[in-house]
Amino acid sequence: MQNSGTQKAGLTLSIAFGAVLITVGMEIPAFAQGGIPEGFKKGELAAPPSAEMIEAGKRVYFTKCVWCHGVDGAGDGPGADRLWPRPRNFNQGTFKIRHTASGELPLFDAKKPVRGQNDLFDTVTHGLPGSAMPPWEGILTEEQRLQVLAFVTTQLVKDRSFTDKQSETQTILNMAELKPKSATEESIKRGSELIVEKKCIECHGLEGRGDGNAFNLKDDWGFSIQPANWHKCWNFRGSRQDPYNVVNIFRTFSTGINGTPMPSFADNTTIDERWDIANFVNSLCERDEEGKPLSIDPLTDKPKINFVIPSNMVEGDIPADIENEAWKNAPRRYVAMGGQITHKPRNFVNRIDDIWVRSLYNDKSIAYLLEWDDRTKSVAEGKLPWAPTEVNIDIQEQEPSTGEGGSIAAKQNNYPVYNDAIAIETPVKWKELPAPIKPRYLFGTNEQFPVDIVKWEADGSIRAFKGTGWDKDFEERDNYEEHLKVLKSEWKNGRWYVMIERPLGNKKDQDYDEDTFFEVGQYIPTVFFAWDGHNGDAGRKMAVSAFYYTFMNPPIPQETYIYPVVIAVGVVFLEGWVLTRRANKKKGKTL
Amino acid sequence: MKALMSLGALVGVVGLLLLAGMIFDVIPSNTIRLVEGYMPMQMLFEVGCYVLGFTGLSYMLNAMGMGIPRFWQGIGFWIFFLLYIKYRVYPPIPFSVRAMYGTVGLVAVLMWVSANEEDWKKFKQPILNVLDAQTGFNKVLRYVYLIALPILTWGFSYNVMMPKSEEPIELRTVHPAPPASTKVHGKTYVLQTSLNPYRVNTEGKYDQEYSNSLIVEQGMGRLMKPNANPWDEKAEGYLKYVREGGEIFFQNCHFCHGDNLNGRGLHAFAFNPIPANFTDPGTIAQLQETFIFWRVAKGGMGLPNEGFPWASVMPPWEQHLTADEMWKVILFEYWHTGYYPRTWD
Structure with a gap:
């Protein structure tokens, strides 16, 4: 194997040819065992890919990758300036997700597409969730993925060399021989102590929501970078489409993330300690009511979405305490959020990508409990650049192509701070919407079919708006605000907890021209908006959800208990009839 | 055998x-x-x-x-x-x-x-054997059925009648009927006769055959033809405009429609239904280029009242892009997916 590989490489890269021949003769050097962190073993760079592979890879690169990663692989393609995190700059050979020791090149072998043994191949195959890099499996063949990597590693990585065995070492995390420690209560508890001891919480925050040192961290290229939120494991870059697998966390913790402030902990933790920490971090990832991992939608690699938000009925006042039984029993729904990129000011990078919603109602009002992770509590310091109601304002948006200095990634954390906020939108006459405008536009259809918006902001205000069209300014409804109540609003360790109560609407005469009438047992279209004040979010620069449905669970009607019994009795009679008929037929009698 | x-x-x-x-x-x-x-x-x-x-x-x-x-x-x-x-x-x-x-x-x-x-x-x-129940086994079986059937029907109908909160099904139209003409940035485009001004050969003449010969190859991966790299510095005419269209696509459209034009962009997971998948032979491959131009320019808002219901949060791109930029994006979309636009004849 080694021989044929070197021969092929020799055709193209005469320098590498020589170097490879030398190392082949050397075998594993004697000093290999010294200074290797626990759990690692000495490895070797793979044989260089063939010239044909590199040439074929160029074709893949210039069809698929160049648009973000750029002609020279400097991460400066046409799409780069509106992305955060920015696309990888390949030139320095700095790669995040690896099985190799801190600072080393990742594993890459153009001939070995084996999961867990070929880091770059895994990255291309499974993508990097939480960034714009998609999984390429099913789009590019395995061979095409290897080809494009052959091109990237030999032609676009410029400061280092995947083929020079003299300048590069490979110290490989020996996952094959490391068996995960079972996630016992004891292990998780020890992990929770270790993350304090090892100072993980300084960046990742007390509850692991990535809020510890969210504003001073920079990557190797000077772009601001945020610590991972341990509660959203599906956004871990190294989750490899298997987010609840503790091995991913163990790997990242052992190798660190090159190019970022996340170091390798291989030198100052034992393997056992690393499993404890990995088990603890894994235990924090969001789970369902029974403690089982959320099911992940293979189409999006995010938690599966249920678009119906059930609301349970309570007697008397709706409790303002989250720990109350009624809230605890209320089903929780994951609401996915995308950037509002349809109208100016557009939000290409939304820092809030999901919220968790629960709801309760009583005879007078309905309450929503909204919880979402936001690394910073933001309360406006100055005046907004535009009124919160305005849309399509004439502003200078993010230039599409400004060079690195003017990119969104460079501007992160330098925005003026506005209010964090959340809003719930419902169409006013949801029952009467005629079919052509049935899939209600965000922001209302027209004057006749407006939407009712209730917005809470971090300065403590709660306001109501009316939206009358996709590109119309909102109108503030001064006379409605007194009916709204904020039962709770608290920011704690990187998470907002906001509880909003609003009237069910006019029940008596169903005259609801301005505010939504919430009817029991009906699907009431509901949209959520969220603003992160530290992301420069204000007005229409926000995160939006799709249309969900609020469904107020009706009491169970009596018929539910009666009719099935009637039907069952009917079946018994039917059975008797069939049997009698059959028996008579056999005896020769006819009815 | x-x-x-x-x-x-x-x-x-x-x-x-x-x-x-x-x-x-x-x-x-x-x-x-x-x-x-x-x-x-x-x-x-x-x-x-x-x-x-x-x-x-x-x-x-x-x-x-x-x-x-x-x-x-x-x-x-x-x-x-x-x-x-x-x-x-x-x-x-x-x-x-x-x-x-x-x-x-x-x-x-x-x-x-x-x-x-x-x-x-x-x-x-x-x-019939069970109904007649002439053996002991069949007798037992018959009694099991006699008892189980009413119970099962009861359970089933109870389940059906129990109030549930399942997502209601909303139908939608995928391809609404286009208008005869559309006015974008003050210029009227007749859908039957308008041509993509960038579908041109190296001499600058409208040339569908030439452009169709340079689209990516169908088949796994959909890679560009070996000698048709839009990023070639010497690329002229069609290929040059494909690159310019791609630049606009990756600054505006990929957030929803995805890096591979398959509707799986960065924000796509938040939408319902997820954005259109151009690599599916049922989308742009079935449509005329001018139809796409109308859809891009007018977005979900511009959809007609006929042929409802539809569901689209596509913005009217005329608010963000010039007509030229929209034509180039369309050029890129056909190039990247390896489809020919439908023609009127």
């Missing part, structure tokens, strides 16, 4: 094991991917393979003297079919549609077992 049949039997067993794996969630149902755009064909092919496999299996069992009675074969195949459409297909098919397929499947099975009088008798026999 025997070798062929044992091969068939092997296929059947492997297929059943795969399906069982998918049912018990040992194997994710997208292990063997349903190729986008060819899903119905692929499913028909797979079920065909299963039928061949079962034929082989049944032959082998008969040869070994362990044949399955026709009655259980019929029921078994129907159950298999129900499980197949429930667990094999991702994204899942709604129950109402599955019920329809299930009924069709049941009819097919009944047709098969009643193909001739002999078979039909064989099929009926076990049912």
